Amino acid sequence: MNTQAVRAIYRFEMSRTARTILQSIVSPVISTALYFVVFGTAMGSHMGRTGGVSYGAFIVPGLVMMSLLTQSISNASLGIYMPKFMGTIYEVLSAPVSPFEIVCGYVGAAASKAMILGIIILGTARLFVPFEILHPVWMIAFLMLTTLTFSLFGFIIGIWADSFEKLSIVPSLIVTPLTFLGGSFYSINLLPPLWRKITLFNPIVYLINGFRWSFYDAADIAVGTSLALTLVFMAICLGVISWIFKTGYRLKR
Amino acid sequence: MTETDIDVPLPPAILVEGLTKTYASGFSALSGIDLSIRPGEIFALLGPNGAGKTTLISIICGIVTASTGRVTANGFDIAAQYRAARRQIGLVPQELTVGAFETVWNTVTFSRGLFGRTPDAAYIEQLLRDLSLWDKRDSKIVTLSGGMKRRVMIAKALSHQPSILFLDEPTAGVDVELRREMWEMVRRLRERGVTILLTTHYIEEAEEMADRIGVINRGQIVLVEEKTALMRKLGKTQLVLDVAPPCTELPSALDTWALERSEDGTTLTYTYDAQGADTGIADLIRAIGAAGFAIRGLQTRQSSLEDIFVSLVRSAS
Structure with missing residues (x-):
């Protein structure tokens, strides 16, 4: 195991965040805080209790999950796309590193960043809406699992993308809509039966559901199902990545 | 050991x-x-x-x-x-x-x-x-x-x-x-x-x-x-001599050096191995004088790696 290389990649990626702190930390925190102000404080006071808690508290897990997903994907996809775009990927390809080590470095850094951001956002949310976390260990577990899985997913997008447009297409056209429709702002039990069924095909429903359960011990769907499906998605991402390195897809000619 | x-x-x-x-x-x-x-x-x-x-x-x-x-x-x-x-x-x-x-x-x-x-x-x-x-x-x-x-x-x-x-x-x-x-x-x-x-x-x-x-x-x-x-092996050295009067036909006394004559006869080119023990230049110059020509100028040319390379690539294609 070339731990020096994992460390080098990890440190390189983390310093990229430090260099762009406004864009990578401050701006997502502010935009999420705006959601809390508008939906949680301003509008939430006129809405009834949802899922057993105040509306403001109800949307906290969904909003945190939304930034975890978008940040994991964008961190990881940009992390591997930039070296491809600038041509500096030659160095990683010619170095004595295994695919596993490359993934550890890039995905590990992307997931760490998203996790740090998630915790900052949770702290910010606490300033606007009161909420409690009934299962903190599970909350952290879901946080880690989600950031890791979606960083893997972002890594795949970064390798697949051969333009900046493609890089943003998956997050903006698929992930964000699915998050909005995945019960970030409402309980899916409030939907008419047909829409509820359709919603169950949205994988992000399960992530938000599990995460929300760790906060309030209340869930629309069984938590075990949430956990299992997240793990399945992670396994799929790992499978795709091992295929990428086996075939050299978009990395080697 | x-x-x-x-x-x-x-x-x-x-x-x-x-x-x-x-x-x-x-x-x-x-x-x-x-x-x-x-x-x-x-x-x-x-x-x-x-x-x-x-x-x-x-x-x-x-x-x-x-x-x-x-x-x-x-x-x-x-x-x-x-x-x-x-x-x-x-x-x-x-x-x-x-x-x-x-x-x-x-x-x-x-x-x-x-x-x-x-x-x-x-x-x-x-x-x-x-x-x-x-x-x-x-x-x-x-x-x-x-x-x-x-x-x-x-x-x-x-x-x-x-x-x-x-x-x-x-x-x-x-x-x-x-x-x-x-x-x-x-x-x-x-x-x-x-x-x-x-x-x-x-x-x-x-x-x-x-x-x-x-x-x-x-x-x-x-x-x-x-x-x-x-x-x-592939590099050549050439001695180019300007002679007067123009040499219309190479005298047989100069056959040993296999000279090349320019069209107007004013230059004679001698190709030789610069690494050899005897380049034959001294004898050539004497022989040209004996044949009745005056040497008005001379220069040497060495083929560079570039010439070698170009000829190699050309012959390969």
Whole structure:
């Protein structure tokens, strides 16, 4: 195991965040805080209790999950796309590193960043809406699992993308809509039966559901199902990545 | 007899056997390359654009996957023992691909880590000093000139102390001063025992630097030869004599020298082996005088590696 290389990649990626702190930390925190102000404080006071808690508290897990997903994907996809775009990927390809080590470095850094951001956002949310976390260990577990899985997913997008447009297409056209429709702002039990069924095909429903359960011990769907499906998605991402390195897809000619 | 007394021959620094590369498009970039590079030598790989130089280097370094064939670096197979093989090699690619927003120090340190070496600030400092980059260590790469960026790439390639260095077109688009400096650096590295493979299409570079020269054309190695032997074997020296009155017909007394006569008869050209013990020049000049011609001027011309290269590539195609 070339731990020096994992460390080098990890440190390189983390310093990229430090260099762009406004864009990578401050701006997502502010935009999420705006959601809390508008939906949680301003509008939430006129809405009834949802899922057993105040509306403001109800949307906290969904909003945190939304930034975890978008940040994991964008961190990881940009992390591997930039070296491809600038041509500096030659160095990683010619170095004595295994695919596993490359993934550890890039995905590990992307997931760490998203996790740090998630915790900052949770702290910010606490300033606007009161909420409690009934299962903190599970909350952290879901946080880690989600950031890791979606960083893997972002890594795949970064390798697949051969333009900046493609890089943003998956997050903006698929992930964000699915998050909005995945019960970030409402309980899916409030939907008419047909829409509820359709919603169950949205994988992000399960992530938000599990995460929300760790906060309030209340869930629309069984938590075990949430956990299992997240793990399945992670396994799929790992499978795709091992295929990428086996075939050299978009990395080697 | 102790173990160190046994004279084990070193494996070739790079050994390439039956290497082919056909791209997905069907384009065959390399067709059956066999090449052996000796430890400690400077090997120049010459070839026109698109001959396969960069593909060959990229395969050896693990950036491009070979279709068939086998490559070893200091005896380590680049596929089966890729970690050990890649640790031997430092690569300076042709394009200026060196990132933008990191500092010089950070990017060089990153490279060293990537190759699995523990941090060594003293070594990196020496490396940056050697490459006149020490003053720029805290500068962001984006602020550096092209020549400086090229040095940063060399520093990155040397950061893990490789024993083999690949320089892909190292002086393309580099000014004369930096080119001289780079040649100087290559020589210093060789003195330290680093094997160097450089590709170039500047013939003068190969002529100036290389111990051996390989010529690649259309994905095949056309020739591999010691530089001096190559120059001797294929290099010609010519003596051009201006004579008066014009020589309308070569007198038979001059037959021994197989002279070439210009159309108007004012110049006679003698081609000879400059390395030979007796060039025959003194006798020729006497014989021309005896035949009734006055020599009004003379010059010698030596065919350069460029002439040799052009004729090789032309005859191959």
